[in-house]
Amino acid sequence: MTDRTATDGGAAGAGGPVELRRQIAETRAQLGNTVEELAAMADIRGRARARAADLRDRAGAMTVQLRSTAAQASYTVQEKASRAGHAVQDRAKGAGHAVQDRATHAGHAVQDRAKGAGHTVQIKAREAGHTLQDKAAHAGHGMQDRASRAGHAVEQNAPAPLRPPVQFAMRHPRPVVIVAAAGVVLVAAGIMARRRAAQ
Structure with a gap:
């Protein structure tokens, strides 16, 4: 049915040609919407992109929330650790002073003993050094005398042209x-x- 047949006197429909045009336009719009919905359902990539964007937004929001929670927890832990550190430091200072005093006394005692032992060792080493030096000097003079005698013997026993x-x-x-x-x-x-x- 066209407008022409409707104007020629044929039966046009319940509301006439205007109503028929309106119904056609409405049906076309519904079909267009249905086609768009079907196309959107068939557009897997587009849906995946939209879903990924949604997930990214959610992840960003969670990240911000986790960062703020972590920062607050870090601040709390840092504050507690600082307090505990100061307490330990105060105790360590007291213990350190006591240990330092004991070590100083022990060090002085060891130093005094070492001085006495050092003097004894130094005297013995000096005596041993003098003894070795004397023995080496005697041995050196003996070797020098023997070498001198051997040299004179070779010099005197050598034939005149070789002297x-x-x-x-x-x-x-x-x-x-x-x-x-x-x-x-x-x-x-x-x-x-x-x-x-x-x-």
């Missing part, structure tokens, strides 16, 4: 040691070369 080099070696031992070390190296190198050649 100046022997005297030089006795006065300046460092070059002699260097030459001797070089000789040992040369001999060792010669022995190793012969062994390699023999193999």
